[in-house]
Amino acid sequence: MEDDLALLQAWRRGERDAGSRLLRRHLGTVYGFFANKVVAEAAEELTQRTFETCVETRDQIYDGVTVRAYLLGIARNKLLQHHDEWRRRGSKAVQAGESLAGAMGPTASSIVARGDQQRLVLRALARLPLDFQVAVELFYWESLSVLEIAHVLAIAEGTVKSRLARARGMLKQAVAELDAEPALTDSTIRDLDKWIASMRRHVEGDDADAG
Amino acid sequence: MPTPADAVDDDRDWLGDRPRDPVAEQLVLQRLESKLLERRPVAVMISRYLLLGKIGSGGLGSVYEAYDPQLDRKLAIKVLHDGKDADGTARLLREGQALARLAHPNVVAVHDVGVVEDGQSVFIAMERVDGLTLADWLAAQPRRWPDVRDVMVQAGRGLLAAHEAGLVHRDFKPANVLVGADGRVRVLDFGLARAVQTAEIESASTDAPPAAIGSSITATGTLMGTPAYMAPEQIVRGEVGPRADQFGFCVALHEALYGARPFLGDDVVQTLLAVRRCEPPPPPASSRVPAWLHRVVLRGLAKDPAARFAGMAELLDAMMQDQRSRRRQRLGGAIALLATAALAVAVTLALRPEPTAEELERVDRIAAEARAAAAHRWFVYPPIDDPDASTAYRKVRELESQDGAVDAIAEDRAAELRDEFAATLVRLGDEYWAREGGAAFASDYYAAALVFDPDLEHARQRTTLSPGELHALTDKADDASFSPAELVAGESLAVLAEDDPDRRRARTDALLERPDGPAPSTGARLQALVEREPPVATTREPPVARAAPLEPTPPTAIAPEVPVARSDGDALESPVHASPTTARREDVDALVAAAKRESDAGRADAAEALLHRALRADRDHAAALAALAHLYFEAAQYHAAIRFAARAVAAAPKQSSYRILLGDAHFRVLAYDDARVQYERALALGHRSAAKRLELLDERTGGSSAR
Numbered sequence: 001m002e003d004d005l006a007l008l009q010a011w012r013r014g015e016r017d018a019g020s021r022l023l024r025r026h027l028g029t030v031y032g033f034f035a036n037k038v039v040a041e042a043a044e045e046l047t048q049r050t051f052e053t054c055v056e057t058r059d060q061i062y063d064g065v066t067v068r069a070y071l072l073g074i075a076r077n078k079l080l081q082h083h084d085e086w087r088r089r090g091s092k093a094v095q096a097g098e099s100l101a102g103a104m105g106p107t108a109s110s111i112v113a114r115g116d117q118q119r120l121v122l123r124a125l126a127r128l129p130l131d132f133q134v135a136v137e138l139f140y141w142e143s144l145s146v147l148e149i150a151h152v153l154a155i156a157e158g159t160v161k162s163r164l165a166r167a168r169g170m171l172k173q174a175v176a177e178l179d180a181e182p183a184l185t186d187s188t189i190r191d192l193d194k195w196i197a198s199m200r201r202h203v204e205g206d207d208a209d210a211g
Numbered sequence: 212m213p214t215p216a217d218a219v220d221d222d223r224d225w226l227g228d229r230p231r232d233p234v235a236e237q238l239v240l241q242r243l244e245s246k247l248l249e250r251r252p253v254a255v256m257i258s259r260y261l262l263l264g265k266i267g268s269g270g271l272g273s274v275y276e277a278y279d280p281q282l283d284r285k286l287a288i289k290v291l292h293d294g295k296d297a298d299g300t301a302r303l304l305r306e307g308q309a310l311a312r313l314a315h316p317n318v319v320a321v322h323d324v325g326v327v328e329d330g331q332s333v334f335i336a337m338e339r340v341d342g343l344t345l346a347d348w349l350a351a352q353p354r355r356w357p358d359v360r361d362v363m364v365q366a367g368r369g370l371l372a373a374h375e376a377g378l379v380h381r382d383f384k385p386a387n388v389l390v391g392a393d394g395r396v397r398v399l400d401f402g403l404a405r406a407v408q409t410a411e412i413e414s415a416s417t418d419a420p421p422a423a424i425g426s427s428i429t430a431t432g433t434l435m436g437t438p439a440y441m442a443p444e445q446i447v448r449g450e451v452g453p454r455a456d457q458f459g460f461c462v463a464l465h466e467a468l469y470g471a472r473p474f475l476g477d478d479v480v481q482t483l484l485a486v487r488r489c490e491p492p493p494p495p496a497s498s499r500v501p502a503w504l505h506r507v508v509l510r511g512l513a514k515d516p517a518a519r520f521a522g523m524a525e526l527l528d529a530m531m532q533d534q535r536s537r538r539r540q541r542l543g544g545a546i547a548l549l550a551t552a553a554l555a556v557a558v559t560l561a562l563r564p565e566p567t568a569e570e571l572e573r574v575d576r577i578a579a580e581a582r583a584a585a586a587h588r589w590f591v592y593p594p595i596d597d598p599d600a601s602t603a604y605r606k607v608r609e610l611e612s613q614d615g616a617v618d619a620i621a622e623d624r625a626a627e628l629r630d631e632f633a634a635t636l637v638r639l640g641d642e643y644w645a646r647e648g649g650a651a652f653a654s655d656y657y658a659a660a661l662v663f664d665p666d667l668e669h670a671r672q673r674t675t676l677s678p679g680e681l682h683a684l685t686d687k688a689d690d691a692s693f694s695p696a697e698l699v700a701g702e703s704l705a706v707l708a709e710d711d712p713d714r715r716r717a718r719t720d721a722l723l724e725r726p727d728g729p730a731p732s733t734g735a736r737l738q739a740l741v742e743r744e745p746p747v748a749t750t751r752e753p754p755v756a757r758a759a760p761l762e763p764t765p766p767t768a769i770a771p772e773v774p775v776a777r778s779d780g781d782a783l784e785s786p787v788h789a790s791p792t793t794a795r796r797e798d799v800d801a802l803v804a805a806a807k808r809e810s811d812a813g814r815a816d817a818a819e820a821l822l823h824r825a826l827r828a829d830r831d832h833a834a835a836l837a838a839l840a841h842l843y844f845e846a847a848q849y850h851a852a853i854r855f856a857a858r859a860v861a862a863a864p865k866q867s868s869y870r871i872l873l874g875d876a877h878f879r880v881l882a883y884d885d886a887r888v889q890y891e892r893a894l895a896l897g898h899r900s901a902a903k904r905l906e907l908l909d910e911r912t913g914g915s916s917a918r
Contacts (some may be wrong), residue, residue, distance in 0.1 A: 016248045023247070027240050032229050040265055040273070044239050051247055121226060140222065141229040168222065 004067035011055050023051065026071055029142065033075050036122055038082065046082060050075045062151060069138075069148035076134060076152055083130075124174040132167040139164055234290055234327065235273060238265055257288055257334050258325050276339065279322075285339045286322060290332050303333040310335065313376050315683075316692055317369030319389070319399040337399070342391035349385070349467055356500045359467045363460075364530055365396035368686060370460060371523035373398075374453045375679050381451050383459035384440040385466065439472050443487050443514050454516040457526060461511030465491070468500050473512060489514035503532065524678045566617035574610065574621045576816055581606035581628050583823040588708040590632055591659040591688045592701020595725075597854060603632050604662060604688045629663045636660035637670055639708055644673065648736040655704055662688050699729055703737050714827075715741055799825045803835050815842055833863035840872055844879075852876040860889075867898035874904060883912050 004025070010018035030050050034043035053074050061070045125133050131153055138144045138152060150157045237255040242264075244250040255262040260277040266287065277288045291303050307324035314320065323336035343351065345362070366388045373380060380387075380398070387400040442458035444450040465473045473491035476482035491512050494505055507529045513519045520526040584590075585603040593600045607628050613621035640656035643649030657670035662685050664670075676684065687693050693701065702722050709715040719741045723734050802825040810818035819842055825835040836859035843852040856873035863869060874889030887908055894901035 016250070019248050020244060020250060023243060024240065027243065028231060028236055031236055031239055032231060035232065035235075036230065040235065044242070047239060048243055048246060051243065055247070122230070136226070137229070140226045 005061065008054070008061075008067055012058070019055065022067070026068055029068055030071055030075050033072060033137070034079065036125070037079065042082065046075070046078045049078050053078075064145070064147050065151050066144075066148065068142070069144050069152055072138065072142065072144070073152040073154075079130070120175065120178060123178055124171055127174040127177075128167060128170050132163060132170060135160065135163050136167045136171070232273070234262070234275070234332075235265060238262060238275070257290070257327055258323070258336075260286070260288060260323075260336060262288070277336070279336075287337050287339045289335045289337065290327060291335065307333055307335045309376070309378055313373060313378065315369060315372035316395055316686065316690060317365050317397055318372055319397045338397075340389045340391050340397055340399070341393075342389045345385035345388040345390060345396075345463070345467065348390040349470075354467075356468055356504070360504065360530060362390055362396050363464050363467060364527055366398050366463075367460060367523055367527045367530070368682065369396070369398035370456055371527065371679060371682065374456070374523055379451055379453060380456050380459075382440070383456050383463065385463050388463070439474065439482050439486070441483075441486060442516070443489050444516055446483055446487060450516075452516070453522060454519050457511050457519050457523060458516075460523075460526070461508050465508050465512070468504070468508070469494055469498055501533070504530065522679075524682055527682065528678070566615070566620060570613075570615065570617035571620070572816070574613065574617060574624055576819075577606055577610050577613075577621075578624050578628065579816055579820055581610070581632075583820065585632060585635070586823065586827060588705035590636060590704075591662050591684070592693065592698060592704065593691060594705075595695070595698040595702050598691055598693060598698060599850070600854065601851075602688065602691075603628070605691065607632070607663070608689060633660045633663040633667060633670075636663070637667065639704075640670065640673065643707065643740065646740060648739055651733075651736075652704060652707055652740070655700070658684060659704065695727060699725070699727060703729060703733065706737065707740060799829045799832055799835070802828075803832070803838060806835075806838060810838070810842060815846065818842060831858070831862045833859050833866065833869070836862060837866075837869050837872060840869075840876070844872065844876055847879075849876050849879045853880070865896060867893040867896035867901070870896070871898055871900055871904065878904075878908070878911075883908060 004022065007018045007022045011022055027047065031043060031047045034046045037043075038046065050071060054071055059070075061067065125136065128136070135149060135153065138149045144152070146157050146160045149160045153160070153163075155163070234255070234257065241253060241255060244253075257275075257277070259281055260279050263276045263278055263285075266274045266276050274287055274289045276285065278285050291307075304324060304326065307321070311321040311324055319340060320338040321335055322338065323334075325334055325336075326332070327334050342348075345366070348354075348362070349359070370380060370383065382400060383398070387398060389397050389399060391397060440459040440462045442450075442455035445455045445458075462472055462474070465471075474482065474485035474489070476485045489512070491509060494500060507526065510529075511519050511526060520529065580601055581603045584601050584606060587594070589600065589602045591602060591604050593602050607625045610621045610625035610628070636656050637660045640653045640660060642653075643656065644653035654673065654675045657667075657674035658676045658681065660667055660670045661674060661676075661681055665681070665685075674681075687697070699722070702718075706715060706718045706722060709718060719737060722728055723738070728734065729737065802821050806818040806821040806825070809815075809821060819839065822835050822839045822842070825832055826839075829835070836855050840852045840854075840856035840859055843849070843855065853873065853876045856869060856876055859866070859869040860873050870889045870893040874886045874893065877883075877886035877889065887905070890901050890904045890908060894905065
């Protein structure tokens with residue numbers, strides 16, 4: 001941990017070697033954070049902006065917060081800005097001319113799921129409001145402490161715990177819905193209208209629940 | 212039974228790990244290092260390919276631009292993720308291999324298939340096409356409907372090739388069609404193509420719900436496709452087959468011709484509902500697309516798959532129907548007017564702007580080249596050792612593609628030639644049909660005849676080729692993309708069509724001696740047929756394929772011993788097409804001399820005809836070859852000049868002037884290295900101009916000849 005902090009400070013002083021090592025350590029985390037939420041080009045660009053910001057600002061990093069969590073905090077902010085830009089442009093959630101497989105508007109994922117289970121997880125996560133999704137990811141995938149998650153989301157520690165609990169409930173419900181919904185598998189689409197109705201809910205719900 | 216919802220209680224296990232894409236991460240790392248730290252990037256490799264950047268990502272995987280250092284070329288690499296396990300990976304690998312087996316000019320070529328180091332992802336390395344997607348091409352400038360049609364027909368041929376190999380595209384749309392800068396259209400992203408296996412279900416996983424197993428037409432996997440281009444049966448029942456591809460193709464065709472898709476909706480949901488209703492709108496009033504083509508589009512968009520065309524071959528035929536009826540129209544008109552070439556020209560001239568003398572000469576020249584090729588029996592297949600050489604068919608196509616004031620005349624000439632060559636080939640087919648051991652060759656003659664005239668019922672009946680194969684043959688004849696084996700087969704046909712017994716035997720021997728020659732059984736049959744009498748296959752009379760027999764025959768035989776052509780344009784066609792007489796060796800020199808005189812007098816076409824005759828008698832006559840090379844050089848046909856000069860050099864390696872000529876021709880097409888080789892040899896042989904040529908070359912290339 002200190003190691004990371006020392007590297008960041010060194011990078012801020014202009015030592016490129018340090019920057020390289022830091023980048024190598026944490027690129028996966030930061031890029032991965034964006035990759036299941038936005039398209040590939042955006043993921044790369046947001047990753048770049050995140051690292052640029054972290055080396056250019058002179059923020060202090062709080063005690064008990066790792067550099068990794070610090071980076072994820074910056075990343076979350078960049079993501080919110082990105083969503084705001086999209087909303088301002090007023091783009092429709094889905095364009096009919098694009099492939100179903102992958103493009104759902106600004107939240108399109110550039111991550112390709114391996115296998116049905118992972119696909120299910122990603123889709124269920126994507127149904128949660130953004131900060132709930134982030135909370136779950138940070139806790140389970142990044143193993144951040146409650147304190148760190150509080151820092152990243154700019155909320156109190158207590159709120160983190162309750163949010164996580166609520167998130168679990170939401171996930172369960174999302175999974176149940178997905179399971180009941182005739183999924184995007186050709187072998188199970190039998191009732192087009194029901195599927196279309198659930199698609200419509202998903203498409204419209206996305207804009208309503210975010211944030 | 213535990214539901215997936217229960218699983219969430221076992222949080223951590225269920226959520227698993229964050230999914231990663233190591234290849235993409237590598238690339239991003241590389242780029243950020245260079246942007247943020249000004250570091251030289253480290254190469255990211257897949258197998259032997261160097262990744263340059265991500266081009267895009269789709270449902271099944273990501274596409275990267277890459278470089279192959281071994282072959283020094285750029286390509287595109289698609290990395291597919293779907294292997295949850297070894298089975299999944301194996302299935303993907305099989306798909307990739309199926310794609311690699313598809314070799315067709317209108318399908319993006321697959322160069323390599325393999326597994327990425329992590330063992331989970333399959334990569335497919337494909338050609339990188341320099342061009343625009345169909346959508347961009349349409350948007351770039353207003354396109355006339357015939358051009359749109361021609362581009363779509365090319366794409367359709369790619370689909371046809373896939374269908375014939377048992378593959379279905381499943382996601383045909385304008386974004387998956389590339390119009391190359393070289394004019395060739397390629398279909399890509401067969402990433403969704405799966406071998407449609409009607410009987411077996413691929414890797415039936417135990418997780419799949421029972422309903423899935425029952426549907427025998429679908430392959431397991433996710434439903435993907437683009438809503439606007441999906442067929443109704445694909446949406447409703449998940450049925451995917453060649454007719455679904457046909458539907459998607461026609462949606463794209465509609466969009467390309469009219470500027471809008473036939474089934475519109477504001478979002479996915481509305482679009483899918485519109486497709487399911489399947490009620491295409493009438494074409495815009497301002498559209499100039501002909502009604503017959505609109506009917507073709509409509510049929511392909513039929514809601515019931517059985518109502519659509521039987522297959523892509525029939526659809527493409529229907530899309531091209533104006534080409535055939537146009538020829539018939541013109542020929543019909545010509546017959547009614549006692550068709551001689553001159554009279555047909557006069558009539559059409561009266562109706563159109565005046566073509567220039569230069570244009571008319573060009574038409575004559577191309578027609579003469581067609582006849583020259585036909586004289587060598589290169590109707591559809593070129594010579595084995597010179598696959599780029601002109602064939603009669605390619606020359607006919609060249610005539611048909613003449614634009615401007617002269618196009619009607621050129622078309623008429625092409626139509627005549629088509630009928631003539633088709634008739635010759637049919638006659639050859641008839642000849643060998645009756646002979647023992649000749650049926651297979653006859654079938655090929657009939658097929659070749661159908662390349663020239665697809666309407667010949669008689670030939671259709673007797674050939675063993677399917678419509679799809681005939682399409683493929685016509686395509687290959689168009690762009691000379693024959694495989695070596697096909698060229699060898701073509702030579703057998705040429706041999707059997709030779710009317711001079713000595714030449715026939717010589718060509719047969721040459722063919723059978725080749726290490727890559729025909730199989731022993733074919734060779735034996737060939738030999739047996741060759742021993743007998745030659746066929747009476749020379750075309751002296753005009754074709755009789757049409758209703759009324761044509762009246763005055765086109766100008767024909769001049770006594771071959773008089774090696775002088777008349778000075779007007781018409782006569783060009785005759786000498787090469789005269790009755791079969793061998794010019795003996797002494798005569799060959801006379802022919803060459805006569806050709807020189809014609810050429811000096813400015814009658815290049817006559818000279819050319821004479822030289823071709825000379826070469827018929829003696830293929831390796833160096834002087835004739837060199838003289839022809841000169842002619843082509845003067846006419847700025849540098850590639851032809853290269854071919855003949857190269858043969859001249861091969862025939863007479865010590866003749867330095869031939870090397871200079873060959874070097875000059877190479878120079879003109881910017882093949883500087885090849886030019887250098889020839890100039891240096893010429894220098895070594897003592898040619899006085901060689902040194903100066905090398906200086907010029909150095910100036911041009913900035914190199915040094917002093918080694």
